[in-house]
């Protein structure tokens with residue numbers, strides 16, 4: 521974790537930042553190993569270019585933070601009676617941040633946190649550090665990858681367990697609950713709302729599992745993820761209940777080919793978000809279903825379920841080894857069905873590896 525701070529400082533120097541101000545969330549967890557809740561009591565880590573990082577926090581949280589963080593922090597606790605302004609002013613002064621350029625998280629920091637900082641960091645300038653931190657976080661080290669492999673192992677094992685219990689007539693939400701329980705039973709938490717979308721509901725990529733009962737002839741989309749030591753997995757498989765109509769089978773095969781093309785493109789030297797998206801999309805367009813592939817091909821995964829890099833047109837930076845993301849092409853036919861096949865992929869030094877290995881051939885369930 522101290523290497524992450526060293527790396528962050530090199531990136532800060534390169535971008536002309538004198539300090540970083542990090543609020544509770546994935547970036548604080550990444551840099552300081554601290555999993556703190558985003559509540560209304562001001563909590564903020566300041567990382568100057570040189571010297572000890574400072575943590576301004578409610579006094580009642582200090583003992584827990586000191587026990588949890590592996591890095592050497594200087595603490596600036598504040599009490600409810602005093603409020604945070606004095607502690608924050610001391611931290612900013614000690615770090616010599618008046619007139620400096622401070623990197624903040626545009627997508628995470630809240631207005632009251634910025635206002636508090638502006639008030640005490642006299643004549644400081646603020647710049648968005650979100651992309652710099654996202655760039656660091658995109659490339660996973662061995663420890664992070666090991667956690668993600670475990671999250672993948674649990675989500676695949678529990679998907680197997682769940683599919684074995686599915687019967688015609690069961691409700692989507694009953695099946696989603698079985699999957700959720702299995703994830704928890706294996707010591708993980710669901711990474712997001714576990715989705716079971718059957719028949720026409722599969723045409724909505726963000727369907728909430730509901731009261732529809734599985735019927736003969738359905739395609740059913742299963743999308744779930746597990747969190748292990750803060751790191752997520754994310755998998756989608758689409759299964760058939762009973763006998764499928766021929767055109768649905770064709771749609772399935774097209775998505776399967778698009779998924780394979782996307783993973784193959786990821787393994788090509790110099791692969792980019794754009795090249796992977798184009799490879800998957802081309803298959804579906806050639807098959808005549810281009811307008812029905814209504815989202816990007818994938819998203820980065822790690823501490824967050826959706827994080828950079830996004831696998832989408834316009835993303836032309838080659839993905840470095842260690843980058844983890846999903847490949848999840850889909851076809852959505854309103855009122856009929858949906859198909860999506862999602863894998864978690866890591867770029868390696870000589871190609872790409874799919875962390876998810878659950879069978880991709882069409883599985884028949886419900887009997």
Ligand code: ZN
Pocket residue numbers: 743744754755756862
């Ligand atoms: Zn998913």
Ligand code: ZN
Pocket residue numbers: 754819846848862
């Ligand atoms: Zn996903």
